[in-house]
Amino acid sequence: MTPNLTAEFTSVDDVQTAFASENYIADRPLALTMKLASDLGKPVLLEGEAGVGKTEVAKVLASVFATPLIRLQCYEGLDANTTLYEWNYARQILHIRMAEHDEDKRATLEKTIFNDEFLLNRPLLEAIRHPGPRPAILLIDEVDRADEEFEAFLLEMLSDYQVTVPEIGTFSATMPPRVILTSNRTRELNDALKRRCLYLWIDYPSPAKEREIIARRVPGIESSLAQAIAEVMHRLRQIDFYKRPGIAETLDWSQALLGLGVEEITADLMDDTAGVILKYHDDIERLRSIGYDHVIAGEV
């Protein structure tokens, strides 16, 4: 599909079509939230278990609008330096050393040394300085991992989309980025941050939706096998594992089963491929003790 060059969605269905063309099945709540986010110009906060496709939303949005995706992965101890800008000190010093041998340059040294050439744009500044023609997609991933101080700083940035670099001046966004925040909910986020965002909880997909995802992402798979996989995965998620399998695991498993050329899921097959779905030894043991037949037959 040709990219959407207006960077606007005309309707909720339009969102769904656009996402589908990128092989992402967006259900109504997600599509509606994306529509509102683009109309109101508000950031979106997506929460959900690991592996339900939160990050993917931003990637899809970027490719729908054919605009860059600027990603900021959060972690504990993240600070303004690493997210906004840094001066390229090594180059500055090199420049100073070179200027020392040149009378003319020495006079203007201070002016030249603090200009754009020596500024390293970090994600937030990059998003603000994005010239267009369409807004960049700014993905702030796993914001719950960052410190609360960073959240406060983010708040400031999200409200006026401008950044001041003392030596140069203030950069204001000519084209404010579309912001997507994701959180795994390891802690509650600040109320003030939440208030600025549209909120959506993304759940694991229903079996029907998951089957559709498999069919789109794993070309060549039989629809009966896709159906069976979706149902097994749905049942597996009811079990209280340490780490429940996400959609990525579904797709890996589908790929594996397709590669093995199987037509239906059997207990032996599940035993052989359990490592694709579950990543902890205890979880695999758990599944084994419940019995693969039960999971396949739907008696969990």
Added chain:
Amino acid sequence: MEARDRPSSSIMERTLELCRLAKDAKLPVTQGRVIDVFRSLESIDWLNEDDFRLALRTNLVGNREDEIRFDRVFHDYWYGPGQDNEDYKPWRPELIRGEKQHGDVRGHEEMLTDSEQFGAEEVSRELNLTARWDESAPPLDQVIRALAKRLATRPSRRRQHAPNGRKIDLRRSVRRNLRHGMDMLDLARVKRRTRKTRIVLLSDVSGSMDAFNPFLLQLMLGLQQALKNSRTLVFSTQLTEITALLRRSSVHQTLGEIGATVQHWSGGTDIGNALAKLNRGILREGSSRSTVAIIISDGYDNGITEQIEHEMRVMRRRVRKIVWINPMYGATTFEVRATGMKAALPFVDHFLPAFNAKSLKILVRELAQI
């Protein structure tokens, strides 16, 4: 079409009414959010009930529980509260109400009598906790801070600017000395940052712990005040989170509200169940490894020992450290006799015998010397 371009007055009134109801249901509704709700209506097909609901919801909620609550408010508003739809789930049942299923002992027939007995003992009365509050006890703030410092911090890999730091911060030093023509006169230094840790306090308030109530209350209040991002839960046969209650401005208000909320105070003990709910609740998958769990209990348990062992193993993986404070340990007759305690012990990082502020203080001092 024209009618749809601008929401008609009746839908506006309805929307406003829904926002008000949502606010009454303790959803985080603010003026700004309501304005955004109305802005949203202009860009959706609000004749479609689902779209209308979703547009309101995405603007008015802040977390998943809010979503579920909003759906209920919305449903009740249009269909009346009596018309229960099975799609609507109660709000986080396991953490809020902690409903104990009497007789549900997962196939362990032999435990049945015990469990029923203890289920029956679960007291449902308003509790006067004020009587158990010792006004004269010395404040615990200091000792809790020391405890937290010892247990709940660790040096981070990241560094922070500090004049007395050990390492030289080259980047900052260069920057600072640009004005001296790059003669390094004034060095900037860094030290390792201290990582903050979240504390989850799980306190046993069953009958066998009654004697230590003044100490428990003091510890819970002190910890919550000293470490703002910690969370406190109490358990006996059920599990209740009381973090919000501990933030009330006066001690008496706090005690009153805890008494009114925690119906199972002085009940039986089911440690395994409480741990299970904690593991599935706030320590769920993805819980950061910087969490320290502090359990205060005598370890006397009427639940299933295997379950305790299993849940301790799960918890071990989800938190950085498990600290067990056992008030009974101070008694001369104490031995690890309580079956629950025995099962849990292998997974505990620090086992602290403490029964009042004084013993806790001594303990923290000893701990600091290790």
